[in-house]
Amino acid sequence: MNKLHHLKVGTRLTVGFGVLVAMLVLVAAINLFNMRGLNNEITLITDDRMVKAAEVSKAKDSASQTVLRLQRAAITGRPDDIEAMKAGVIEASRSTSQRLERVQRLISSSRGQELFNAVVEARGRNTAARNVAVDMLTAGNVDDARAQIAGPLATAQSQYFAALDALVSYQFELADESAKEAHAAYGRAFVLSIGATIAAVFMAIAAMLVITRSVTKPVKDALDAMTALEQGDLTHRVEAVGRDELADLMRAIQAAFARLSALANGIKESVDVIRTASGEIAAGSTDLSSRTEQQAASLEETAASMEELTATVKQNCENAMQASGLADNANVVANEGSAIIGQVIQTMDAIEQSSGKIAEIIGMIEGIAFQTNILALNAAVEAARAGEQGRGFAVVASEVRSLAQRSSAAAKEIKDLIETSGGRVEAGTELVAKAGETMQRVGTAIQRVTDIMGEIASASNEQTRGIEQVNQAISQMDEVTQQNAALVEEAAAAAGSMEDQAKQLSAAVAVFRTGETVAAAGPVTRPLVRERARAAVGAVKASGAPVLSGNGDWSTF
Known part of the structure; x- marks a missing residue:
């Protein structure tokens, strides 16, 4: 306490407010760090997990639409439907390839890579069975094409869809883990913010009390001296302690x-x-x-x-x-x-x-x-x-x-x-x-x-x-x-x-x-x-x- 009297009043106030500002900066830094982690988890869910699941689901829908076109062309047997079916198959294959390429770029774990490889293999078998059915329809072998669609193509498609569902399920599991991590990060950020805020408040109160006491006591002594002067008592003595402005004021009085x-x-x-x-x-x-x-x-x-x-x-x-x-x-x-x-x-x-x-x-x-x-x-x-x-x-x-x-x-x-x-x-x-x-x-x-x-x-x-x-x-x-x-x-x-x-x-x-x-x-x-x-x-x-x-x-x- 006595050391404070050797500091200027402005220095004391600067130190007090500096401590308060430092605590505020610390609280803000903790909040920013936690918010950054929370933002990373949310970004991972929205920009990675859910995007891959959506792309895989769209690839599954595209495969289903392709089978429906094959079945429609096999039922009608008309050349127009067959040509339309072939064009649709080519477009669906191109869009599916683009979606799977985007999914592959987003995969970073070994488990995800294994599931993706299984999808690629199942897709290859499904594509081969589909191409056989398309060739049969193109050659006019409608009955053989129907048998191909109902037999090998249906089996290959079931395996392909199973691989896609496994990859989607894995992405949802990862999204669920990220959501849990985000909730945990929020809890940690809340606790740290409350703790840092309480510590900052206590330190600010302590600095306020110390600085206030170091300022109010000399001011009270100066007021007592002025009261004695107003009463004509020039024998009053004033004690000056320290080297700050208030001590200089007391010495001047x-x-x-x-x-x-x-x-x-x-x-x-x-x-x-x-x-x-x-x-x-x-x-x-x-x-x-x-x-x-x-x-x-x-x-x-x-x-x-x-x-x-x-x-x-x-x-x-x-x-x-x-x-x-x-x-x-x-x-x-x-x-x-x-x-x-x-x-x-x-x-x-x-x-x-x-x-x-x-x-x-x-x-x-x-x-x-x-x-x-x-x-x-x-x-x-x-x-x-x-x-x-x-x-x-x-x-x-x-x-x-x-x-x-x-x-x-x-x-x-x-x-x-x-x-x-x-x-x-x-x-x-x-x-x-x-x-x-x-x-x-x-x-x-x-x-x-x-x-x-x-x-x-x-x-x-x-x-x-x-x-x-x-x-x-x-x-x-x-x-x-x-x-x-x-x-x-x-x-x-x-x-x-x-x-x-x-x-x-x-x-x-x-x-x-x-x-x-x-x-x-x-x-x-x-x-x-x-x-x-x-x-x-x-x-x-x-x-x-x-x-x-x-x-x-x-x-x-």
């Missing part, structure tokens, strides 16, 4: 008891130290609370002055923003004027281009008029050559020449006017371009003013944000200081509460019995936390921010 005992003693000592320290913390918190109140009052006054400075800087920032807005408007107007002048310049350029095109067209008109005048002159010359017949054509040519000269004169006048107008347009374009450059310089100057005002406004805004941040920081410092004052009070109260909790913890730890005595600390006198005077702080908050003077001068701050 024993180590835990030792650690908890040392921890409880340490907690008791620490509780006494905490009680002493909490009283000192309460006294220091009272002094710190008074100093924090004074610091909060100073921060309130500083915050009020910073609010006045913030208001003044905000006003300057607003003025700078207004000036920057006016400069932006002027810049927009200048940009619009510059854009309009640009459009005028584009329009003048278009007029100048149109005048050039008109001049080109007038030049073309002058050229056409000049060519027309030449053509009219040529026509007049040709009309003069024609004499009286060309007089009318000469008049027309004269009128055409006159119109061409007037057109040329009008074109020159128009060209002069266009050139004069083009010069004026060019002069106007130069003036407009100069006006555009002037507007651009004005816009650039306004843009510089706008940029400067923007920088002033941005700087003022940055100053405002910086002062606001300083003001917020001071306000936050004031809030933090007030919170610190409240926290100091809470710390003093917490120190008192911690002392009370230390007393409660000491009482709670006292429940554990460690077997050691810890010296108790002396009583600690806790100083009273005085009420904080908030009258000065309240007065500063009630006064609020000071009112700015009319001129907003804060240089004397």
Whole structure:
């Protein structure tokens, strides 16, 4: 039993279940062996004994049918019946030979072989007598055939049937012996199976009891240890036997008891130290609370002055923003004027281009008029050559020449006017371009003013944000200081509460019995936390921010 404690729990369970499995395998092997023997006997009966008996019986039936055919042919004497009889005899002889060959292959005993040889000999005599009768019928000797059938053939057939019956009887005897052997094998298998099953059950119960006892006892010891721990008894001792998991568990529980005992003693000592320290913390918190109140009052006054400075800087920032807005408007107007002048310049350029095109067209008109005048002159010359017949054509040519000269004169006048107008347009374009450059310089100057005002406004805004941040920081410092004052009070109260909790913890730890005595600390006198005077702080908050003077001068701050 003690050796089991040196085995792992898993090993024990494996051994126990292994024994059970081995017994089951043994029982199964015995059953399989007996079932195999029983199956061999049954197979011997069905596939050997009964098969040979059936084949011999069929051979006997075939011989009987052959004799019946001979008798029928001998009675009728008709050639058709004789031929049918001969065909039947040949078929019956072939099938009988096949059956006897199968029987011979299945015979394995000497007795069976002797009986089979007797059957073969009797069959030979029967076949010879039958063949004589067949030959007589074939030759037409019906009476002789009848005598042969009733005499020698009947005797040979009786001997043949007797040999077949002897072989069948022997096969039935063998089948009966095999059946008896099968029943005996079943009885042996039943007894062995019951015995092996009972042995397996007893061994399984024994293994179960041994393994269960080796597991439940350490578990019960562990439960007793946990019960002692629940009751605060740290002096309880646990015995660990063996090297298995449960022994390791018991050793771990024993180590835990030792650690908890040392921890409880340490907690008791620490509780006494905490009680002493909490009283000192309460006294220091009272002094710190008074100093924090004074610091909060100073921060309130500083915050009020910073609010006045913030208001003044905000006003300057607003003025700078207004000036920057006016400069932006002027810049927009200048940009619009510059854009309009640009459009005028584009329009003048278009007029100048149109005048050039008109001049080109007038030049073309002058050229056409000049060519027309030449053509009219040529026509007049040709009309003069024609004499009286060309007089009318000469008049027309004269009128055409006159119109061409007037057109040329009008074109020159128009060209002069266009050139004069083009010069004026060019002069106007130069003036407009100069006006555009002037507007651009004005816009650039306004843009510089706008940029400067923007920088002033941005700087003022940055100053405002910086002062606001300083003001917020001071306000936050004031809030933090007030919170610190409240926290100091809470710390003093917490120190008192911690002392009370230390007393409660000491009482709670006292429940554990460690077997050691810890010296108790002396009583600690806790100083009273005085009420904080908030009258000065309240007065500063009630006064609020000071009112700015009319001129907003804060240089004397």
